Amino acid sequence: MVTILDVARLAGVSKATVSRALNGKVFVREEVKARIMQAIAETGYRPNQLARNLANNKTNSVGLVITNGLYNGPFFSSMIYHAATNSELHSRQLVLADGKHSAQEERDAIDLLLSLRCEAIMIYPKYLSVDELDEIIERNPTPIVVINRELTRHRSQCVFVDHQQSCETMMDYLLSQGHTRIAFVAGSDASPTGERRLAGYRKALRNAGIEPDPQLLVRGSWSTDSGYEAGRELLARNVPFTCVLAGNDDMAIGVAKACYEAGLRLPQDVSLAGFDDSVIGKYYNPSLTTIHVPMEEMIRNAIERVLLPEAATICAHRGELVCRESVIAHKTAR
Amino acid sequence: MVTILDVARLAGVSKATVSRALNGKVFVREEVKARIMQAIAETGYRPNQLARNLANNKTNSVGLVITNGLYNGPFFSSMIYHAATNSELHSRQLVLADGKHSAQEERDAIDLLLSLRCEAIMIYPKYLSVDELDEIIERNPTPIVVINRELTRHRSQCVFVDHQQSCETMMDYLLSQGHTRIAFVAGSDASPTGERRLAGYRKALRNAGIEPDPQLLVRGSWSTDSGYEAGRELLARNVPFTCVLAGNDDMAIGVAKACYEAGLRLPQDVSLAGFDDSVIGKYYNPSLTTIHVPMEEMIRNAIERVLLPEAATICAHRGELVCRESVIAHKTAR
Structure with a gap:
């Protein structure tokens, strides 16, 4: 392995000079610095970042x-x-x-x-x-x-x-479109996100005077595959519904496949909505009604919170309803 | 910050004993070890992994x-x-x-x-x-x-x-379905993957006696958005084609959107294919004909190559044609 000594020898300077040039804390002549950089390039020397991090106690x-x-x-x-x-x-x-x-x-x-x-x-x-x-x-x-x-x-x-609030917003929209038999494809039951969305589903129904029907609740585990299986399970129960709300867009796409295979058209026969506002939901046919989760703002905020705590703003972000083609007003029950 | 000394004090042993218990190289009585572990839990002491890595020269x-x-x-x-x-x-x-x-x-x-x-x-x-x-x-x-x-x-x-070979396999299939006016949505021109696929597209056409028409070539940059823009650009040229091959599935989904917006049905009016065998292609409606890239095998192989070089096998992997609903035999030219 190449050491700092090899660099020093090739550059014709002392080890301490190389070290000074590298940590930049003490003045080293430009000409000497250039020779050292050249020697580093030629030898392939890599300053031991681990040792440096230990010394500086940081890594950027x-x-x-x-x-x-x-x-x-x-x-x-x-x-x-x-x-x-x-x-x-x-x-x-x-x-x-x-x-x-x-x-x-x-x-x-x-x-x-x-x-x-x-x-x-x-x-x-x-x-x-x-x-x-x-x-x-x-x-x-x-x-x-x-x-x-x-x-x-x-x-x-x-x-x-606030996942519960976001789900209530979505449900209020679906209810406003005349849907009362709304099936829900929940995420994994160990997931707080999934449970908050499920709580929002139930609360919005009850607020509208509708008792949640356990026959309209199926479990997925966030993946498209699991949404497809959940969709098949729901259809096999043979209970009427006019709309499916899935716990995320990935599962919604899986539900759509199960509906198509059963000969149902979207959105004419069944309305469908998801959460996350993923790219695919925008491009799906029909394009998917969803809740936009402000991921970029949330991550920007998270990084500011740890790097520039004085600049950081709110910690609670709100999801936003995005209405697209996959939900239409309910006319006839299925 | 908690140090090894705090742990030693709480456990009632010397610093050296804590160190011996942690690096596991020298025998330490179980009862003492348990006391040390308890003290570590109580103090929240974290052995300095950086210093250890430096000493052991590895990090797992x-x-x-x-x-x-x-x-x-x-x-x-x-x-x-x-x-x-x-x-x-x-x-x-x-x-x-x-x-x-x-x-x-x-x-x-x-x-x-x-x-x-x-x-x-x-x-x-x-x-x-x-x-x-x-x-x-x-x-x-x-x-x-x-x-x-x-x-x-x-x-x-x-x-x-072998991206070129994979693209030739796909093109041979599209040609075998009677398509001769096949548009190609290439990836970024700085990408070797994109260039190999484009080379395969051209070679397969020439092998079939067809000179590639520059009017049927558009550029994207791998994203679904860029595929949508490329699809719109292609349609605006108003040149006949019966099939679009996109450089990846993401761009293919974007092309599909552009086709729907132009009133074209898939696959009845235009056949469509991509590369990668992404999850969404399987669930899209119509499901997407594509080339399966053996990502998992490739990554498994890459890791074996570096961790168990004696166990590693081939370095060249082959893509595999996956025929689904989005490509049908060509009957009438558009």
Whole structure:
């Protein structure tokens, strides 16, 4: 392995001079600096960042923890994208670590990033509870921000969307279009996001004087495949409905496939809506009515919260109704 | 910040004993170990992984470099997913770093991961040339594998798909269905993947005795939005075609939207095909004919190449034709 000594020899200077040129704290003549840079290029020397981070106690990087079970979809790819580009805007490098399949592994991923001396950490938790997250924030001097959970003790260290309110907004719209038999494809039952949306579905129905029919509730697990299976299950029950609301756009697309296979036309025979405002919903035929989740603003806000806490604004974001072709007013019951 | 001394005090042992218990190299009584673990839990002490990595010269992690311009789509989210789950299968943690917008920044991201003592590095390059990649491999003792480029000097350090051959396979199928006026929506012109697919399109046409019509070629930049714009541009030229082949599924979905807006039905009026076999293509209506890119096998192979070089197999993967509803035999010209 090439060492700083090899660079010093080739440049004809001392090790200390190379070191001074690299850490930039002490004046080194331009001509000498140029020779050192040339020698670094020729030898392929790589300053030991690990040792430097240890010395400086920082890395100019921002860590993000997400469990790999969530990577595989447009929603999270969009989140990782915004996290990377917004880190870059703040002259930081995004480093993503995998939270895997348990609260302990989410802790391990946070610890890995902390031990790599990331300047700040963002976590989109799947397994850690609000209490555990609050505790992690208390124990660590490094700024940590939690995405998509409403913390109780450290409310300034989280950014989230009010999923229940968003779902009520969507339901009020569907009800206003004359739909009363609205089926709901819920997300995984362990997911707070899914449960809040389900609560919003039930609350909006009850507000409209309609008792939720358990026959109209099916469970998916966020993927398009699971939405397709949920759609088939719903159709097999043979109960009347005029509209399906899916817990996210991916599942809505799966439901659409199940409807087509059963000979139903969208939106003439069944209206359909989702959540997330994913790219595909905009391009789907018919284009998908959905709730826009302000992912980019949320991530920008999360990064500002940890890097520029004085500049950060609100922590609660609101979803916004996006009306497209897949929902029409109800005329005849199916 | 909690130090090892705090742990030692609380556990009633010496600093050296805590250190011995943590690095596991010397025998420490179970009862003492339990007391130390308890003290670690109570104090929230985190062993300095950075210092440890420096001492052990390893981190049990695998680095992946992809530029953030590529994160935002189902193809790359699927790649990151398979990279994480396959790293986990090998008891490693995936660490993703951002290659940003230039060859220099791709180098910087590789350097960051190397300096964090990742055990192995995978790179899906966008800007670095084959020569530069070969050189990086030569200079670094850490195993590096390049995804989606055919290296010339270090052929055992790359995994790739033969994109030209895959495109010829698709074109031969479209031609066999009676299509002769086939439009092509190419990817970004700086992309080797895009250029290989375009070369396959032209070669297959010429093999069939058809001179490629420049009026049937439009450029996109891989996103669904760009496919939509390319589709509109193609339709505005008002030249006859019976089939559109898009450089990936995302762009194909955009083309479909442009066709619907122009009052064309798929596949009755226009056949449509893409590449990648993305989830959405399977669920789109009509479902999309495409080339399956064996992403999971490719990533598994890439990880084996760097972690278990003796177990690794082929480096060239083949795309596979997936026939679905969006392509039908040509009957009448548009």
